[in-house]
Amino acid sequence: MEIDAELLSPREINSQVKAAACEYDKIIIKNPNAKHYLIAGVTEDVEIELDGSVGYFAGSMCDKPKIKINGNAGWFVGDNITDGEIIVEGSGGDGAGQGIYGGTVIVKESVGSRTGEIMKNGTIIIGGNSGFMTGIFMMGGRIIILGDVGDDVAESIIRGVIYVKGEIKSLGYNAKLEELTFEDTLELEETLTKYGMDVDDYSEFKKIVPESTRPFYGH
Amino acid sequence: MPYRVERNPELCKKNFGRPGCCWYLCDDRDEKICGRCFSCFNNCPHGVYEIIQGDPYPLNQEKCVGCRICLEMCPNRAIEVNAIPEDARQGWGFPDIVEIVRQAQTASYKLRSTGALRKIPDFDDLVVIPAQVSRPPIDKYREPCGTDVVLGDRFAENPIKIDTPIMIGAMSFGALSKEAKMALAIGSSLAGTVTNTGEGGMLPEERELADKLIAQYASGRFGVSADYLKKGDAIEIKIGQGAKSGMGGHLLGEKVTAEVSRIRNIPEGSDALSPARHMDIVGPEDLSMKISQLREITDWKVPIMVKFASGKVASDVKIAAKGGADIIVVDGMQGGTGAGPEVIMEHSGVPSIASIVEADMALKEIGLRDQVSLVAAGGVRSGADLAKAIALGADAVYIATAALISIGCRVCQMCYTGTCRKGIATQDLSLRHRLDYKEMGKNVANYINTMTDEACMLVQQAGNTHITKLEKENLRSLSLEASALTGVPMAGVGRI
Numbered sequence: 001m002e003i004d005a006e007l008l009s010p011r012e013i014n015s016q017v018k019a020a021a022c023e024y025d026k027i028i029i030k031n032p033n034a035k036h037y038l039i040a041g042v043t044e045d046v047e048i049e050l051d052g053s054v055g056y057f058a059g060s061m062c063d064k065p066k067i068k069i070n071g072n073a074g075w076f077v078g079d080n081i082t083d084g085e086i087i088v089e090g091s092g093g094d095g096a097g098q099g100i101y102g103g104t105v106i107v108k109e110s111v112g113s114r115t116g117e118i119m120k121n122g123t124i125i126i127g128g129n130s131g132f133m134t135g136i137f138m139m140g141g142r143i144i145i146l147g148d149v150g151d152d153v154a155e156s157i158i159r160g161v162i163y164v165k166g167e168i169k170s171l172g173y174n175a176k177l178e179e180l181t182f183e184d185t186l187e188l189e190e191t192l193t194k195y196g197m198d199v200d201d202y203s204e205f206k207k208i209v210p211e212s213t214r215p216f217y218g219h
Numbered sequence: 220m221p222y223r224v225e226r227n228p229e230l231c232k233k234n235f236g237r238p239g240c241c242w243y244l245c246d247d248r249d250e251k252i253c254g255r256c257f258s259c260f261n262n263c264p265h266g267v268y269e270i271i272q273g274d275p276y277p278l279n280q281e282k283c284v285g286c287r288i289c290l291e292m293c294p295n296r297a298i299e300v301n302a303i304p305e306d307a308r309q310g311w312g313f314p315d316i317v318e319i320v321r322q323a324q325t326a327s328y329k330l331r332s333t334g335a336l337r338k339i340p341d342f343d344d345l346v347v348i349p350a351q352v353s354r355p356p357i358d359k360y361r362e363p364c365g366t367d368v369v370l371g372d373r374f375a376e377n378p379i380k381i382d383t384p385i386m387i388g389a390m391s392f393g394a395l396s397k398e399a400k401m402a403l404a405i406g407s408s409l410a411g412t413v414t415n416t417g418e419g420g421m422l423p424e425e426r427e428l429a430d431k432l433i434a435q436y437a438s439g440r441f442g443v444s445a446d447y448l449k450k451g452d453a454i455e456i457k458i459g460q461g462a463k464s465g466m467g468g469h470l471l472g473e474k475v476t477a478e479v480s481r482i483r484n485i486p487e488g489s490d491a492l493s494p495a496r497h498m499d500i501v502g503p504e505d506l507s508m509k510i511s512q513l514r515e516i517t518d519w520k521v522p523i524m525v526k527f528a529s530g531k532v533a534s535d536v537k538i539a540a541k542g543g544a545d546i547i548v549v550d551g552m553q554g555g556t557g558a559g560p561e562v563i564m565e566h567s568g569v570p571s572i573a574s575i576v577e578a579d580m581a582l583k584e585i586g587l588r589d590q591v592s593l594v595a596a597g598g599v600r601s602g603a604d605l606a607k608a609i610a611l612g613a614d615a616v617y618i619a620t621a622a623l624i625s626i627g628c629r630v631c632q633m634c635y636t637g638t639c640r641k642g643i644a645t646q647d648l649s650l651r652h653r654l655d656y657k658e659m660g661k662n663v664a665n666y667i668n669t670m671t672d673e674a675c676m677l678v679q680q681a682g683n684t685h686i687t688k689l690e691k692e693n694l695r696s697l698s699l700e701a702s703a704l705t706g707v708p709m710a711g712v713g714r715i
Binding site: 010011014015018036037040041042043056057060061062063075076079080082095098099101114117118120136137139140156158159213214216 | 444484498
């Protein structure tokens with residue numbers, strides 16, 4: 001099943017995708033042209049491949065679909081997904097994987113700031129660097145960053161874990177470094193290998209966790 | 220306002236020896252202990268009573284807020300609670316002194332529930348002027364008064380169509396018990412209107428019992444998914460609420476029971492953070508994008524609402540309207556909450572009557588008044604308030620605290636403790652069973668229907684045939700303050 005998005009509005013594209021998702025196992029979208037809100041709220045178990053870059057909120061609130069973006073993604077790719085998988089072959093904007101409850105968001109290159117903000121569960125993998133306040137208000141899940149991370153990483157985190165292979169510019173409020181365990185390295189290897197992003201030395205990862213589970217009241 | 224609490228020891232001890240004597244259902248009915256009632260001591264939310272040599276005494280009178288739960292729950296009518304006048308020391312009244320001492324001893328600001336309680340200009344400062352010869356009144360007993368309204372038909376395929384312009388505002392499951400949410404859902408359905416999930420996700424029972432249900436989308440995004448949004452009859456983006464504008468929140472894990480955890484989609488017993496602002500809405504363009512995003516998820520079927528705490532009303536309303544909102548809610552500073560700092564409640568925000576007028580004018584200025592529905596919230600209690608809100612420019616109103624009062628709340632202002640004696644703002648099973656949600660659901664409907672009827676009387680005596688026909692020219696102000704805030708002429712000479 002193939003949809004040419006060249007002359008279609010996001011509303012028309014999403015409408016066609018949702019209808020097709022009930023009938024087909026795989027949908028290919030040609031010429032997405034960095035339009036916003038593409039593949040918003042799809043809840044079918046379907047493979048969707050976008051042949052180009054997408055705008056803001058791509059794959060927002062999806063549950064189950066496997067989405068592959070053969071280009072870059074704008075802000076908030078994979079926002080609030082509850083299950084499924086989104087792979088961005090290029091780079092991503094701010095807020096990648098914002099508020100996810102489950103599933104996996106993978107950006108092969110670098111992303112902007114505030115990756116994984118308010119996420120409750122699920123996994124975010126960034127192949128390159130991630131900007132400032134990565135993991136702000138994180139309430140669960142894990143973020144894996146193969147490159148460097150900016151200032152105030154894990155600001156106000158209360159649950160979850162962030163692994164960083166490169167440099168950490170600074171930690172945010174309530175974030176602390178914890179020693180990487182052997183089990184952590186096994187988990188990282190298993191996860192990254194699955195997406196063809198394996199690295200030479202897993203012991204180079206730094207692990208960031210909350211200092212306190214209750215940093216604001218009664219700690 | 221200080222209160223005097225008195226317990227009559229003779230009345231207190233009459234009629235013991237019979238089981239189940241309490242007006243309320245006993246939590247732990249046991250005839251052997253019936254003689255040792257202590258209902259006042261056990262049910263006072265504020266610790267006014269202490270037990271001395273086996274008898275309860277209202278020793279800590281300075282803690283009383285006048286909720287009268289002790290009085291209501293006393294099986295022998297042995298208690299009296301009466302407001303006593305403020306003393307004559309102006310700003311240095313006894314309550315002020317008590318609060319200063321409390322702050323000095325605890326080093327903490329005052330946290331409480333409800334909203335602004337001090338006297339600020341409100342609907343009571345306005346009157347609806349009756350029609351006489353220049354325009355004849357409509358006969359309430361023989362002629363109909365229309366009350367149905369359609370909200371959010373700007374872009375949504377399925378706007379909200381309700382029988383009365385009274386809607387139930389957002390109060391989350393978690394803050395409220397399941398029974399309270401079910402009572403509100405039943406009441407809204409019986410009254411032909413709509414209720415609201417609040418920001419705590421959607422209870423399956425609530426969805427089943429409510430004919431129409433608004434799914435709220437707040438900064439913490441708890442319980443939010445495509446499925447959640449698609450189950451709503453409208454989506455409300457909560458930017459802020461009148462009682463605690465610009466405040467984030469931290470829900471303690473103790474309140475995240477197994478059921479709350481399932482609905483909010485977070486682990487049981489875990490804390491939850493609500494940022495003070497949506498992380499992805501920090502400017503006008505962001506709000507417009509958010510509205511579009513939610514439309515795409517819900518296939519353009521349901522109205523997208525935007526709710527603001529009343530602050531820079533005109534600017535916020537214009538941004539939301541230009542950004543594509545179908546419905547805008549302005550929540551005045553009398554709006555309520557389950558928990559918030561008193562200093563924010565009493566000293567931040569704009570009175571509801573002023574925010575309605577400002578919002579209405581803002582929509583007119585940008586030529587979108589006919590397209591965007593306006594909902595007023597904050598301190599609406601009666602049919603008179605409803606009529607005046609509509610005359611000031613609203614298309615409908617939210618009630619919330621008032622709806623809770625209709626199911627038993629006595630405004631004790633301690634919702635945040637989770638120990639609500641009425642089974643409303645608690646997750647404690649032993650307290651929740653006190654709330655008969657089916658009966659209380661009927662109460663909610665009775666209250667809404669009566670409010671609607673009251674409003675109709677004012678509409679008809681003003682010479683109109685439909686509730687939406689009331690206009691600002693039908694109002695007069697009884698106070699200079701209300702006149703200045705709303706532009707409503709003073710009664711009599713009619714000057715502003």
